[in-house]
Amino acid sequence: MTQSVVVQVGQCGNQVGCRFWDLALREHAHVNKRGLYDEALSSFFRNVDSSTQNAGHSDGGVNSKGCFIAVAVLVDMEEGVVNQILQGPLREVFDSTQLLTDVSGSGNNWAVGNMTYGSAYREKIVDKLRKAAEQCDCLQCFFLIHSMGGGTGSGLGTRVLSLLEEEFPEVCRIITSIYPSAEDDVITSPYNSVLAMNKLTEHADCVLLVENQSLVDIVNKIKIMSHGTKPGLIIKRNSTVTSGQGGLSGAEKPFDAMNNIVANLLLNITSSARFEGSLNMDLNEIAMNLVPFPRLHYLVPSLTPLYTLADINVPTRRLDQMFSDAFSKDHQLIQADPKHSLYLACALMVRGNVQVSDVRRNIERLRPSLPFVSWNQEGWKTSLCSVPPVGHSHSLLALANNTCVKPTFMELRERFTKLYRKKAHLHHYLHVEGMEQSFFSEAIASLNSLIEEYHHLDATKARLMPDAPRLSIAR
Amino acid sequence: MSVVTVQLGQCGNQVGQELFDIICSDAQEGQRKTYSVASCERFFHQTAHGDLVARALLIDMEPKVINRSMSMAAKSGRWSYGESSHFSQKQGSGNNWANGYCVHGPRHRDAVEELVRREVERCDRLAGLIAMMSVAGGTGSGVGTYVTQCLRDIYPSSFILNHLTWPYGTGEVIVQNYNSVLTLAHLYQLSDAILVHENDTVHRICSQLLNIKHISFSDVNRVIAHQLGSILQPALTADSHGAYSRNPLGELVSALACHPEYKLLSMCTIPQMASSSIAYSTFSWPGLLKHLRQMLISNTKMEEGIDWQVRPPAESGRSRSLAGGSFNTSLANLLILRGKDVYSAETGGIDDPALYTSWLSSKEAFSLWKSPVPFNKYEKSATLVSNSQALLRPLDDMVGKAWNMFASRAYIHQYIKFGISEEDFLDSFTSLEQVISSYSQLC
Numbered sequence: 009m010t011q012s013v014v015v016q017v018g019q020c021g022n023q024v025g026c027r028f029w030d031l032a033l034r035e036h037a038h039v040n041k042r043g044l045y046d047e048a049l050s051s052f053f054r055n056v057d058s059s060t061q062n063a064g065h066s067d068g069g070v071n072s073k074g075c076f077i078a079v080a081v082l083v084d085m086e087e088g089v090v091n092q093i094l095q096g097p098l099r100e101v102f103d104s105t106q107l108l109t110d111v112s113g114s115g116n117n118w119a120v121g122n123m124t125y126g127s128a129y130r131e132k133i134v135d136k137l138r139k140a141a142e143q144c145d146c147l148q149c150f151f152l153i154h155s156m157g158g159g160t161g162s163g164l165g166t167r168v169l170s171l172l173e174e175e176f177p178e179v180c181r182i183i184t185s186i187y188p189s190a191e192d193d194v195i196t197s198p199y200n201s202v203l204a205m206n207k208l209t210e211h212a213d214c215v216l217l218v219e220n221q222s223l224v225d226i227v228n229k230i231k232i233m234s235h236g237t238k239p240g241l242i243i244k245r246n247s248t249v250t251s252g253q254g255g256l257s258g259a260e261k262p263f264d265a266m267n268n269i270v271a272n273l274l275l276n277i278t279s280s281a282r283f284e285g286s287l288n289m290d291l292n293e294i295a296m297n298l299v300p301f302p303r304l305h306y307l308v309p310s311l312t313p314l315y316t317l318a319d320i321n322v323p324t325r326r327l328d329q330m331f332s333d334a335f336s337k338d339h340q341l342i343q344a345d346p347k348h349s350l351y352l353a354c355a356l357m358v359r360g361n362v363q364v365s366d367v368r369r370n371i372e373r374l375r376p377s378l379p380f381v382s383w384n385q386e387g388w389k390t391s392l393c394s395v396p397p398v399g400h401s402h403s404l405l406a407l408a409n410n411t412c413v414k415p416t417f418m419e420l421r422e423r424f425t426k427l428y429r430k431k432a433h434l435h436h437y438l439h440v441e442g443m444e445q446s447f448f449s450e451a452i453a454s455l456n457s458l459i460e461e462y463h464h465l466d467a468t469k470a471r472l473m474p475d476a477p478r479l480s481i482a483r
Numbered sequence: 484m485s486v487v488t489v490q491l492g493q494c495g496n497q498v499g500q501e502l503f504d505i506i507c508s509d510a511q512e513g514q515r516k517t518y519s520v521a522s523c524e525r526f527f528h529q530t531a532h533g534d535l536v537a538r539a540l541l542i543d544m545e546p547k548v549i550n551r552s553m554s555m556a557a558k559s560g561r562w563s564y565g566e567s568s569h570f571s572q573k574q575g576s577g578n579n580w581a582n583g584y585c586v587h588g589p590r591h592r593d594a595v596e597e598l599v600r601r602e603v604e605r606c607d608r609l610a611g612l613i614a615m616m617s618v619a620g621g622t623g624s625g626v627g628t629y630v631t632q633c634l635r636d637i638y639p640s641s642f643i644l645n646h647l648t649w650p651y652g653t654g655e656v657i658v659q660n661y662n663s664v665l666t667l668a669h670l671y672q673l674s675d676a677i678l679v680h681e682n683d684t685v686h687r688i689c690s691q692l693l694n695i696k697h698i699s700f701s702d703v704n705r706v707i708a709h710q711l712g713s714i715l716q717p718a719l720t721a722d723s724h725g726a727y728s729r730n731p732l733g734e735l736v737s738a739l740a741c742h743p744e745y746k747l748l749s750m751c752t753i754p755q756m757a758s759s760s761i762a763y764s765t766f767s768w769p770g771l772l773k774h775l776r777q778m779l780i781s782n783t784k785m786e787e788g789i790d791w792q793v794r795p796p797a798e799s800g801r802s803r804s805l806a807g808g809s810f811n812t813s814l815a816n817l818l819i820l821r822g823k824d825v826y827s828a829e830t831g832g833i834d835d836p837a838l839y840t841s842w843l844s845s846k847e848a849f850s851l852w853k854s855p856v857p858f859n860k861y862e863k864s865a866t867l868v869s870n871s872q873a874l875l876r877p878l879d880d881m882v883g884k885a886w887n888m889f890a891s892r893a894y895i896h897q898y899i900k901f902g903i904s905e906e907d908f909l910d911s912f913t914s915l916e917q918v919i920s921s922y923s924q925l926c
Contacts, residue, residue, distance in 0.1 A: 010573055287655060290577055292574070293656075300894045383893055389655070475883065479912055479916045481920040
C-alpha cells in the first residue's frame with residue numbers, strides 16, 4: 009500500500025483539510041468497525057501505538073485512543089485556524105511537529121507569502137515535509153490544499169509546491185485550488201490568483217479546480233431543498249456534507265458545508281487508492297491518463313450524489329441518473345460548460361456496488377452528447393472501488409480535462425488587467441524583498457499562453473479533423 | 484519437458500491463475516494416467532508430499548493481485564504457487580509503459596532473473612517459456628516487455644511464447660494504444676510467437692455463447708484460460724509417434740511461425756456454451772469442423788453470426804488488400820482436436836490450399852494435433868490456432884489511433900519523462916506498419 013502526504017496551507021487550506029481528516033476518519037470507522045490499523049488506514053494515517061495494533065473502539069471513534077496520526081503538514085501564517093483545530097476533537101490526529109504557524113499573516117499579499125515567508129520558513133517547511141515523507145513506506149503523492157485569492161494559501165502555498173518539486177521530483181503533486189468568487193472581498197485577489205497560477209502551471213502534476221461561487225451555489229441549493237428553514241433542523245446531524253461534528257469545536261460555521269464538499273472530493277479521489285476494487289486506479293494514473301500536455305493539467309471535478317449528501321429527503325436516484333448528473337452543471341465544482349467545449353480526457357471514479365457493464369453502458373449512452381478531441385475519441389479512464397461512501401450505495405467522481413476552463417481563466421485575466429492597467433496596489437507587492445514587476449508580466453504571459461493553448465484545441469472542435477496520414481512502408 | 488510460465492501485471496496474473504486451474508482440474512479428471520502425468524510434468528512440479536506446484540512466477544509492481552491469485556490457487560486444494568515464486572513492489576507502473584520498461588524493469592532485473600533461473604533449474608528439461616500479460620497498462624506491457632527481453636538474453640535458444648490480452652476498443656486506459664504499440668513493436672523482435680486474445684471478442688463470447696448477464700473480469704479470464712488450455716494440454720502430434728508430444732511450444736512455433744515477419748497468432752475454440760447446456764448438446768466432428776473452417780475464412784472468432792457467404796477466392800483473383808474482400812488468408816494453421824472418436828475426424832477442409840498463401844504448400848502450412856481425452860468437460864472440442872490476417876484489422880485500428888494521438892504529440896511528455904523519446908515511438912510505429920503491410924499483402 010502506498011502513502012500520501014496532505015499539505016494544507018493557509019486558512020482555507022487548513023479548514024478544508026480539517027474537514028477531510030474528519031470525514032476520512034469517519035469513513036474508515038464505518039468500514040473498519042474494530043478500529044484496527046489496516047492497509048487502508050495506512051495510506052493517510054500512521055499508527056503510533058506500537059505495542060498492539062489495536063486502537064480500541066470503545067466510544068465510537070476510530071481514533072478514540074489517539075493512536076493514528078494524520079500524515080500531514082499544516083502551514084499557516086496566522087494561528088487562528090490551526091489553534092482551533094488543536095482545541096477541537098481532531099487534536100489527537102496531529103502532533104505539534106507537523107505544524108508551522110506565524111502570528112502576523114500575509115495580508116492578502118502573494119509576495120509576502122511567497123517571498124517573505126517562503127524564504128524565512130524554507131528550511132523549516134522542507135524539514136517538516138521530509139519528516140512526513142520519511143514516515144511513509146512508499147510515498148506516492150502529495151495533496152496540496154490551498155486557496156488562490158489570499159496571501160498565505162496562494163503565495164506560500166505555491167512556494168511549498170516549488171519546494172515539493174525540488175525535494176521530491178518523482179512524487180506526484182495533486183493540488184486542490186480554491187478560486188475566489190468574482191465579488192471577492194479581497195481586492196488584490198486577481199493579482200494573487202494570477203501569480204499563483206503561474207506556479208501551478210509550471211510545477212503541478214494536476215490541479216483540481218474548485219470555485220468558491222460554485223460551492224456557495226451548491227450549499228444554497230441544499231438549503232432550498234430543505235425548504236428554506238434552518239438547515240440544522242431538517243438535514244440530519246451526521247450527514248457528511250453539513251456536520252461539523254468531530255471537526256472544529258463549537259457550533260457549525262458558515263464555511264463548513266462548503267469545505268465539506270471539497271473534502272468529499274479528496275475523499276473520493278483517494279478512495280481507489282485506499283480500498284479494494286475490481287478495477288483499481290492508482291493516484292499516479294490520474295495524471296498519466298488525464299494530462300495529454302504538461303501545462304494543461306487543470307481538471308474539472310464533479311461529484312454525485314451531491315445534494316443527497318445532506319441526507320435530506322431527496323429520493324434516491326437511479327444509478328444511470330448518477331452518471332447523467334456527473335455531466336450536469338449543477339454538480340460541477342466550477343462554473344463552466346464542458347458540453348459545449350472540448351473534452352481532452354475524462355475519468356470516472358465509481359464507488360460502491362457498480363459493475364463494469366454498468367460503467368460501459370453509461371459511457372456508451374453519454375458519449376454522443378460529449379465532444380471529445382479528435383485524437384482521443386475514446387478518452388475514458390474508469391475505476392471501480394468496492395467501498396461506497398458512508399450512507400450511500402454508490403457514488404461517482406468525474407474528473408474532466410476540458411477546454412471549458414478557458415472562460416474562467418479569461419475572466420480572471422480581465423480582473424487582473426483591470427487592476428494592473430492602473431498599477432493599483434502594485435506598490436504593496438513591489439516593496440516586498442525579492443519581488444519584481446517582471447513577475448507580474450511573466451505571470452500574465454503564462455496565463456495568456458495557457459489560454460491560447462486551450463483556444464487552439466477549441467478551434468479543432470468545429471472542424472472535421474482528418475486522420476493523420478500514416479507512415480508508408482516501402483515495399 | 485516442462486514449460487515455465489511468467490505471469491506479469493494484473494491481467495497476466497489473473498489469466499495465469501485461471502489457466503493453471505483449468506489445466507490442473509482437466510488433468511486430474513477421470514482415469515487417464517498418461518495424459519495426467521504428461522500434463523503435470525509440463526506445468527507442475529511435485530513437492531516431497533506430492534503436492535502440485537505450478538511452474539510459474541508471479542510478477543507485478545503492486546501486491547494486491549498477486550496475493551489474490553496465490554490464495555485462490557491455495558484454496559483450490561489441487562495445486563498452489565511456489566511460496567517464493569513471486570515478486571511484487573508497492574507502487575504500480577501508473578499505466579505508463581516507459582515507467583515499466585525503463586524504470587521498474589531494470590531496477591528489479593536481478594531479482595526477477597533469479598526467480599526465473601530457480602524455476603528453470605527445477606525442470607528436467609525446459610521446453611520453453613510463456614510470458615503472459617496485457618498490453619494496455621504499464622506493468623504487464625512495460626515490465627513484461629523488459630522481462631521478455633531478459634528471458635531472451637538468458638535463454639537465447641529457448642522457445643519464448645508471449646500471450647497477450649488486447650484491451651477493449653473503448654478502453655479502461657486512455658493511453659492503451661501507445662502502450663500496445665510499444666509492447667508489440669518490441670516483442671516482435673524478441674518473441675518466437677505472439678498469441679493474442681482480444682477482450683472485446685472474449686466479452687462477446689461471454690455474453691452471447693455463455694449467456695452471462697453481469698460479465699466480470701474473471702468470466703473473461705476463464706474463457707481465455709479455456710482456449711489456452713486446449714492448446715497447451717498434451718496431444719499427439721505428427722512428430723510424437725503415438726505418444727504425447729514432449730515439446731508443445733517448439734512444435735507450436737514450428738507449425739505456425741515459419742517466417743519472422745509473421746508472428747501474430749489468433750485462436751478460436753468450439754464449442755463454447757453455458758455449462759448447463761453441455762449435457763443437452765451433441766456434436767459431430769464434421770459439423771464442428773465445418774463451422775471452424777467457415778469461422779477461419781470469414782474471420783469470425785466465435786461460433787455465432789458466421790458469414791457463410793465468404794468463399795476462398797478463385798485461383799485467378801488472388802490479390803487482396805486491407806480494404807478488399809472479407810476472405811481471411813492464412814499463412815499457417817494448427818488444428819487441435821480433443822475428445823471422443825477423435826481418430827475418425829477428418830481435417831474438415833482446413834488443409835485446403837485455397838486457404839493459404841501461394842508460397843507455402845498446405846502440407847507445410849497445416850498441422851493437426853489430436854488427443855482422445857475430452858478437454859474441460861466438452862465431449863468433443865476443436866481449437867484452431869491461426870497465423871492469418873485475423874488480427875490485421877484490430878492491429879491497424881490500434882496503430883491508427885495511437886498514430887493520431889502521436890500526431891498531436893499528446894501524452895508524449897509522460898513517456899519522455901521516463902526515457903522513451905519521440906524517436907523510439909517512431910521506430911515502433913515503423914516496425915508495426917511493416918507488420919501491417921506484410922499481413923495485408925498476404926496472398
